[in-house]
Amino acid sequence: MVDVVISGTGVFTPPEQISNAELVESFNAYVALFNADHADEIANGTVEAKAPSSVEFIFNASGIERRYVMEKTGILDPTRMGPRFAPRADEAPSMMAEMAMDAANTALKQANLNAQDIDLVICASSNHERGYPAMAVEIQALLGAGGFAFDMNVACSSATFGIQAATDMIRCRSATRALVVSPEITSGHLEWRDRDCHFIFGDVATAVVLEAADLAQAPKFEVVSTQCATEFSNNIRNNNGFLRRAHDQLGDRRDMLFMQNGRKVFKEVLPLVSTHIADHLEDSDTKASDLKRLWLHQANKTMNDYIGKKVMGRTPERAEQPNILQDYANTSSAGSIIAFSKHSDDLNAGDLGLICSFGAGYSVGSVLVRAV
Numbered sequence: 001m002v003d004v005v006i007s008g009t010g011v012f013t014p015p016e017q018i019s020n021a022e023l024v025e026s027f028n029a030y031v032a033l034f035n036a037d038h039a040d041e042i043a044n045g046t047v048e049a050k051a052p053s054s055v056e057f058i059f060n061a062s063g064i065e066r067r068y069v070m071e072k073t074g075i076l077d078p079t080r081m082g083p084r085f086a087p088r089a090d091e092a093p094s095m096m097a098e099m100a101m102d103a104a105n106t107a108l109k110q111a112n113l114n115a116q117d118i119d120l121v122i123c124a125s126s127n128h129e130r131g132y133p134a135m136a137v138e139i140q141a142l143l144g145a146g147g148f149a150f151d152m153n154v155a156c157s158s159a160t161f162g163i164q165a166a167t168d169m170i171r172c173r174s175a176t177r178a179l180v181v182s183p184e185i186t187s188g189h190l191e192w193r194d195r196d197c198h199f200i201f202g203d204v205a206t207a208v209v210l211e212a213a214d215l216a217q218a219p220k221f222e223v224v225s226t227q228c229a230t231e232f233s234n235n236i237r238n239n240n241g242f243l244r245r246a247h248d249q250l251g252d253r254r255d256m257l258f259m260q261n262g263r264k265v266f267k268e269v270l271p272l273v274s275t276h277i278a279d280h281l282e283d284s285d286t287k288a289s290d291l292k293r294l295w296l297h298q299a300n301k302t303m304n305d306y307i308g309k310k311v312m313g314r315t316p317e318r319a320e321q322p323n324i325l326q327d328y329a330n331t332s333s334a335g336s337i338i339a340f341s342k343h344s345d346d347l348n349a350g351d352l353g354l355i356c357s358f359g360a361g362y363s364v365g366s367v368l369v370r371a372v
């Protein structure tokens with residue numbers, strides 16, 4: 001079987017940033033408007049008054065301090081509470097493709113490759129901008145890549161599942177060089193009017209170049225092994241889809257955007273991830289003490305602290321388990337790849353590290369890598 005390496009990564013960071021203070025100020029203005037507009041129903045008990053959000057709660061519950069978004073004016077407008085994107089003609093590049101292209105070009109440059117060298121593009125993301133044609137095929141065309149391309153969605157685990165798919169295809173010679181891109185416009189499917197989740201997500205795009213080791217000009221990491229697992233749960237769910245019209249559900253319904261039972265997710269996903277990583281390491285004849293770095297999914301700081309401690313059997317140093325969620329918030333599938341891209345240059349040849357993402361599905365995917 002062909003050995004596979006990661007030879008480039010890229011991160012596209014959107015132009016606009018929202019601090020917790022800005023977010024809370026606009027959310028609380030929205031709450032005041034809502035409660036005033038519904039004063040009579042609130043008084044007679046038919047509508048529940050909305051409660052304000054707080055900067056302290058957000059930081060203490062999640063570790064998030066700010067997030068990047070593609071458009072902040074609409075999100076911060078208390079009469080709108082959602083991004084405003086100008087519609088684009090079918091002939092124009094779509095937003096996800098543009099974001100992915102930026103990250104892809106950085107990754108290709110790092111790998112010392114041209115887009116024409118790529119013969120597999122996977123767009124691995126939580127939500128795709130349209131039903132079809134696949135985003136990945138548009139990205140393939142805009143880049144000028146060859147071969148074939150397809151979309152996949154395993155929510156927050158999309159990138160690691162995409163890396164496993166690409167690795168296996170290269171190992172089996174159905175592709176030689178792959179680009180796994182994860183453009184995440186989470187601002188489009190977040191309910192900014194719900195205080196339980198309005199602070200959680202941010203927009204970003206990441207890219208990873210994988211190739212057959214014997215072809216690579218600038219290999220960075222060998223892919224030692226990958227492991228993916230899923231277990232069905234309704235605790236993170238979004239019911240939007242093309243049956244919406246058939247279900248007569250075209251109205252402004254809460255379940256057409258991101259919904260979660262955060263407490264349950266927290267409790268159920270932690271043991272799932274810790275066991276998954278332990279099993280993956282054992283199957284790869286690797287001891288946790290051999291790991292120089294853990295690049296975890298970036299949803300919640302307390303969650304990552306717990307997983308790091310469970311995996312390592314001690315509290316990891318900050319550099320051993322870098323977090324980026326304080327700056328980017330939860331960027332769904334891209335989070336662990338941002339951490340990997342921004343915090344891996346200092347590893348020495350032979351050092352082992354593990355990328356691990358987890359989320360809706362439930363799903364968990366891990367990639368064991370060795371620095372070249």
Ligand code: CO8
Binds near residue numbers: 057061190236263332
């Ligand atoms: N301000 C002030 N108080 C608040 C706020 C707020 N903003 N929100 C909630 N509270 C209150 C609650 O009402 C509650 O009050 P009470 O005790 O009186 O009932 C109290 O604070 C505690 O609330 P919670 O129990 O909900 O708070 P937690 O400590 O559990 O923290 C978190 C909430 C941060 C959501 C936490 O549960 C968490 O991080 N859970 C894990 C979530 C996770 O990892 N999810 C993965 C989802 S990502 C994924 O899979 C990708 C999906 C696709 C992407 C979608 C893009 C949009």
